[in-house]
Amino acid sequence: MKSPAPTTNRRNGSFGHRSTPEHLGYSPTSGHNSSKVSRRNPMAATVMSVIGIFTACFTPPDTNNSKSFVDSEEFKSSSVASEASRSGSHKARGSSRGVSITLHNSIQGEPAIVKFTMEEIFQVTRNFSPSFKIGQGGFGAVYKAKLLNGTVVAVKRAKKSVNEKHLGVEFQSEVQTLSRVEHLNLVKFYGYLEQEDERIIVVEYVPNGTLREHLDCNHGSILDLASRLDIAIDVAHAITYLHMYIDRPLIHRDIKSSNILITEKLRAKVTDFGFSRQAPDIDSGMTHVSTQVKGTAGYLDPEYLRTYQLTEKSDVYSFGVLLVELVTGRRPIEPKFELKERITAKWAMQRFIEGEAISVLDPKLDQTAANSLALEKILELALQCLAPQRQNRPNMKRCAEILWTIRKHYRELSASEFRSFSTSSQRSASTKE
Numbered sequence: 212m213k214s215p216a217p218t219t220n221r222r223n224g225s226f227g228h229r230s231t232p233e234h235l236g237y238s239p240t241s242g243h244n245s246s247k248v249s250r251r252n253p254m255a256a257t258v259m260s261v262i263g264i265f266t267a268c269f270t271p272p273d274t275n276n277s278k279s280f281v282d283s284e285e286f287k288s289s290s291v292a293s294e295a296s297r298s299g300s301h302k303a304r305g306s307s308r309g310v311s312i313t314l315h316n317s318i319q320g321e322p323a324i325v326k327f328t329m330e331e332i333f334q335v336t337r338n339f340s341p342s343f344k345i346g347q348g349g350f351g352a353v354y355k356a357k358l359l360n361g362t363v364v365a366v367k368r369a370k371k372s373v374n375e376k377h378l379g380v381e382f383q384s385e386v387q388t389l390s391r392v393e394h395l396n397l398v399k400f401y402g403y404l405e406q407e408d409e410r411i412i413v414v415e416y417v418p419n420g421t422l423r424e425h426l427d428c429n430h431g432s433i434l435d436l437a438s439r440l441d442i443a444i445d446v447a448h449a450i451t452y453l454h455m456y457i458d459r460p461l462i463h464r465d466i467k468s469s470n471i472l473i474t475e476k477l478r479a480k481v482t483d484f485g486f487s488r489q490a491p492d493i494d495s496g497m498t499h500v501s502t503q504v505k506g507t508a509g510y511l512d513p514e515y516l517r518t519y520q521l522t523e524k525s526d527v528y529s530f531g532v533l534l535v536e537l538v539t540g541r542r543p544i545e546p547k548f549e550l551k552e553r554i555t556a557k558w559a560m561q562r563f564i565e566g567e568a569i570s571v572l573d574p575k576l577d578q579t580a581a582n583s584l585a586l587e588k589i590l591e592l593a594l595q596c597l598a599p600q601r602q603n604r605p606n607m608k609r610c611a612e613i614l615w616t617i618r619k620h621y622r623e624l625s626a627s628e629f630r631s632f633s634t635s636s637q638r639s640a641s642t643k644e
């Protein structure tokens with residue numbers, strides 16, 4: 212089958228396949244330490260090929276904004292089948308949401324989807340009052356609103372584009388996906404509206420900004436490593452759920468820090484399903500889906516980029532980039548840094564294999580023993596996720612399991628560091644007395 216051509220079909224900020232791939236001239240065997248690497252790390256072969264793959268990275272864009280278990284109790288409690296997705300076709304006037312809604316089956320056999328009316332949307336957003344506006348993304352403007360029953364929601368209003376067709380496709384994809392999923396770590400779907408040139412999605416309001424904003428300290432405090440680990444685990448749970456635990460599994464295709472919303476308790480919810488695609492049906496012998504490249508520069512799986520073959524492992528690759536972002540605090544592409552540090556994952560992996568992992572730790576984080584150990588372990592996992600060939604990457608469930616172990620050891624070491632710190636403080640206090 213002929214692979215579809217890559218397109219520039221991308222909403223603002225993120226991109227499809229627009230940038231020209233550029234050979235950055237990096238030689239994996241250059242540098243002084245490749246043999247030390249092999250001794251130090253049994254995954255040396257993977258390491259070298261991972262590093263090599265970054266040579267086929269993109270020209271950094273101008274902008275600094277580098278734009279995209281079920282066995283455990285934790286997972287079980289967070290995975291709930293949606294009421295809407297279980298219900299059939301019916302009307303619910305004056306429902307618990309407090310506004311009149313219509314549930315209907317748009318496609319035979321598809322889950323019921325809640326439709327809003329334009330009056331309802333105008334009412335709750337006060338005619339899209341600028342004072343209700345909370346964000347602006349590639350999709351359009353985002354408004355905070357309160358439904359009549361008090362539920363606080365985010366109303367995402369698609370911008371009107373000359374390229375109506377592809378926006379319509381992305382909108383439908385997002386609606387279909389959102390209506391099929393429900394998980395604690397995915398943004399909850401309340402409904403949508405599509406009328407003439409208006410396209411609106413109503414989702415759960417997540418009050419604490421995006422992960423990227425937290426890494427930039429835009430919310431006034433530094434996100435500690437314990438919270439970053441929790442967030443990584445939440446995202447791993449969400450993607451595992453999409454890949455493994457729904458009918459007709461899904462590939463998100465745009466995992467990135469600005470698509471991870473943060474709750475008041477600093478937990479994560481994955482959002483933005485405009486690019487999501489159905490995963491290949493393994494039972495019918497499919498190994499991949501052939502499709503045009505979509506996603507965000509810096510997060511894109513190089514194998515997908517080269518072959519247009521999409522699998523769940525493309526999300527795993529993006530997750531690897533996200534792990535590096537979490538521990539370094541840097542964006543995946545940092546155009547302002549010197550060349551060897553410009554592609555953050557490549558730089559961090561290189562430092563890791565040189566035995567200098569600590570040098571990539573976000574300078575906002577303390578260099579404690581617990582932080583250093585967790586950093587090493589997270590980078591080791593990132594290295595596996597970033598393997599150039601998809602079959603060498605772990606699946607998302609395995610990533611979550613590895614992260615649980617990292618978190619367990621992190622907590623134990625932090626607690627013992629805290630105990631020895633308290634004991635030595637007490638000792639010095641009593642010496643002074």
Ligand SMILES: Nc1ncnc2c1ncn2[C@@H]1O[C@H](COP(=O)(O)OP(=O)(O)OP(=O)(O)O)[C@@H](O)[C@H]1O
Nearest residue numbers: 223224225346347348349350353365415416417469
């Ligand atoms: N459910 C939500 N709850 C609270 N704020 C939200 C929600 N969804 C989006 N926002 C805010 O609106 C901004 C824009 O979101 P949107 O998803 O449209 O774009 P984006 O992901 O930043 O960009 P792109 O679509 O190009 O990837 C976000 O950065 C966030 O601050």
